[in-house]
Amino acid sequence: MRVSSRKVIYLRIGLVVSAALILSFGEMARGESGYDLFSQGMKAYENGDFQISIDKLSKAVPFLKRVRERIDAFKTMAFAYMAFPKKEKAREQFCKILRMDPTFTLDPVMTSPKILVVFQEAKEKCLPFGGIEVLAISGDQETISGAKVYLNGELIGETPLQREDILAGEYELKINKDGFRSFEARVSIEERETLEVKSTLIEVRMPTITSTGHDATVPLMAGDTIGVTLIGDPGKTAVFDLGDVKKNLPMQEVSPGRYVGLYRVAEKDQFSDLTIIGHLEGEHGTRASREAEGRISTSTLSRSQLLFQRGKASMEQGEYDLAIDSLWKALYEDPNFVDAHILLAKAYNEKKGAYLESIKYLKNAIELEADNLEALSLLARIYIENGKYGSALPVVKKILGITPNSDFAHAYMGEILFSKGEYGGAIEALRKSLQLDQGSARVYFLLGKVFERLDRLADAVFEYETAVELSPTTFEYRNALATVYRTLEQEMSAFRQWEKCLELDDLTELERKKVKRRLSELRR
Structure with a gap:
């Protein structure tokens, strides 16, 4: 019976897939290529038409040859499903991506936390994970703690190590610790299994540094030369650091055990109270370090x-x-x-x-x-703050010409279009800004103003509430929300918002008087 059940499921899936392909070929027959459908789907997502985006992209995928385009299509469909929200559908799209590219990640800064949670769930469900336990011991069978463990050159922790989130596959394992020879091996991590590794690290002698010194005794100017001398074991490789500013500067062995290095201060160098540190490299990755007395500073x-x-x-x-x-x-x-x-x-x-x-x-x-974005963005902001929207418009257009995905420039454009009474264009520009940065309270506030002007008060309330949630201490946002509540005759909600306004620390005296007057009016 189980075999029969699987066959029935298989046939049904086959019918669904065939139907989907027939529909896709239907689109193709009308002269729309897979790339046309892909472009239409991506554009629909940008316009907020999420269902149309899903329909177009799902039909385009069978005809997309490039892996990058298929990944972009699945990712966009996943984001679109989250707008409904249909989390399971979104997880399915992420799983398809991870099967093509297990290393795929989402930008944690630019991606909604809700989407990141669903993506993580997809990773846990779809990727084949295994585990690894690593123990390092000395030749005397003593446990060694703090040895660094690398898989394919990536640090995954220190001994004793236990990880259960390693993608199944073949890896180059490396374990090292100062004073010991490195342990290297090729290992295979199987899905849902834990690999146990017990490595023996052989202790090696550390090189010896007797002294490290330098000749910089006064604040340094551009063009000055710093001379560094290290005395230690002969026949080794020596380098020196200028604090964290310059690392691994070369030194030459000028006589047995005496190493000299030079650094010429550049025009752009600016540092203060740096410590010079000399290093001597020994066998099997061992390294000895010693600080020089006297810190150095520049005046360049x-x-x-x-x-x-x-x-x-x-x-x-x-x-x-x-x-x-x-x-x-x-x-x-x-x-x-x-x-x-x-x-x-x-x-x-x-x-x-x-x-x-x-x-x-x-x-x-x-x-x-001409393309200095800091100057252009500040100029646009000053024009807008002072009501010079006509002057701001060409500046904002120039910013968008340089960087089309500038969230603040789209927000500026929305504010300019609002001032001109072009409310549809203002909404589109502000929505674009939120696609690029969903955390801007001011953009939600501006959307609320547009909807309030259009007498779409329910929409205005939603945008104002979001702005207040993101920036609860901004009087302008709470006051706008309270005002719309009052217009909708939701007097208790308006009363609560104005009461919270009085709790704000940076309220001006004039604002405080206005709020008290409105509260008094509501109490009557």
């Missing part, structure tokens, strides 16, 4: 750079007048100092009523460096 800043750093420090302390003075002087020394133009614009923007000066210096920066 030009006058314009030094003034820029002073201006930056003043900005961080909120001393904008001092920052402006320093940055003026920096630009006098170097009129083509792009970063100084941008920082000076920021300083002016922090001073009320000085945004025109900000615009002047940002335009200077863009004239010097």
Whole structure:
């Protein structure tokens, strides 16, 4: 009976697959290639037409020859299913990807946490995992802790090690620890089985360093040379580090056991209180290290750079007048100092009523460096904050020409289109911004404003609630939500939101008075 049951299932699946292929060939007969269907499916997803995206991509997949395109199709269908949400369907798409590429991953920054959970479930369900236990012992049969364990060159932990999440397959195993010879072997990890490895590490003698010294006694300038001397075992390989800034700089053995290395300070080098560390390489990967006495520092800043750093420090302390003075002087020394133009614009923007000066210096920066995204984005933001939407539009278009997937630029575009009364375009631009960054409270707030203007108050409530959830301490978002609640005659909900507004620390006195007045009106 079981055999018969499997046959029936097989036939039914065959019929379903055949039907799907017939439908796909039907699309092809109408002149739509697999790539056409793929492009239409991807476009539909971008437009938020998730069911159409799924239909198109599922028909396109049998005709896509490139693995990358098939993976993109399955991933997009998985994301589309999550919009309904149909988690099991999404898991199926992720499983198809993992069968093609077991190393496939999702970007944890750009991907929704809910999707990441479903993807992890798919990995656990679809990938063949096994385990490995590694124990390292010495020649005297003593357990060695802290030996690093690598599979195919990737560090997976230290001994004693137990892992149950290793993808089944063949691996190059390497175990090493300072002072011991490395253990290497080729191993096979089977699905749902645990491989036990007991490795014997043979102890080797560490090289000896008697001393490490250097000749840098004063703050270093560009062009200065640091001389480092290491005394130790002869016939070895020696290198030295400048703290974490420069690693494994070469040294030469100038006489038995005496090693010398040089480093010439570059114009871009900037470091302070660094320790010089000498290393001597021994047999079987052993390495001895010794710090030199006396820390080293550089003073490589030009006058314009030094003034820029002073201006930056003043900005961080909120001393904008001092920052402006320093940055003026920096630009006098170097009129083509792009970063100084941008920082000076920021300083002016922090001073009320000085945004025109900000615009002047940002335009200077863009004239010097046309594609400087920092200058362009700040210029667009200042225009929008001051209601200059017409001036902001060409700047935002330029940003999108440089980087089409800029979430903030799409948000700016949505705000500009809203100001012009182009509400459909505003919604599309803001939705695009959220596809690129789902965590922007301000974009949800802007969507709420658009829907409120369109008298789609239920939609406005949803967007405002999301903005408040993401940024609960922003008065503007809570106040907007409370106002719409009141318009909908949901007075208790409005009352609660305005009460929470009064709990905010950064509420201005004027805002506080307005909220109290509204609460008083609701109590009547």
